[in-house]
Amino acid sequence: MTTIDEIRENFELLEDWDDRYRYVIELGRTLEPMPEAEHSAANKVQGCASQVWLSKSVGRNGNGEALLKYLGDSDAHIVRGLIAILLTLYSGHTPQQILDTDAAAVFNEFGFREHLTQQRSNGLRSMVERIRSDARETLAAAS
Numbered sequence: 001m002t003t004i005d006e007i008r009e010n011f012e013l014l015e016d017w018d019d020r021y022r023y024v025i026e027l028g029r030t031l032e033p034m035p036e037a038e039h040s041a042a043n044k045v046q047g048c049a050s051q052v053w054l055s056k057s058v059g060r061n062g063n064g065e066a067l068l069k070y071l072g073d074s075d076a077h078i079v080r081g082l083i084a085i086l087l088t089l090y091s092g093h094t095p096q097q098i099l100d101t102d103a104a105a106v107f108n109e110f111g112f113r114e115h116l117t118q119q120r121s122n123g124l125r126s127m128v129e130r131i132r133s134d135a136r137e138t139l140a141a142a143s
Contacts, residue, residue, distance in 0.1 A: 028080025034073040047126030049119040050076035065094050095135035103128045
């Protein structure tokens with residue numbers, strides 16, 4: 001699995017936005033396939049122009065802490081790539097790590113603020129909020 005640092009390094013190597021978009025689409029192709037049954041209304045992310053699904057499972061690390069793991073999918077290639085970056089940031093982490101990670105800052109660092117349409121930016125915010133909400137709910141259930 002690609003790390004966020006590897007994605008960051010690759011972005012720095014690609015100066016042209018056409019190349020960066022192609023890279024994001026390539027990242028989307030690396031997403032673990034989402035079973036058709038997971039493409040459900042409950043997993044659909046509201047607020048996205050494209051169809052977007054995020055399914056959550058909760059595991060445990062060696063210390064017994066909850067780990068949130070995600071599968072994601074979209075009918076849009078570029079959005080699948082954005083999901084791949086999001087899941088690199090969040091999937092397999094504890095709820096507190098998720099809440100401590102500022103996805104918007106990472107996406108801004110990559111230059112997406114200037115290069116995503118308003119609709120895609122809103123959709124990205126919806127995906128981040130869905131994951132952060134899951135993290136808050138998991139923390140609340142544990143206490």
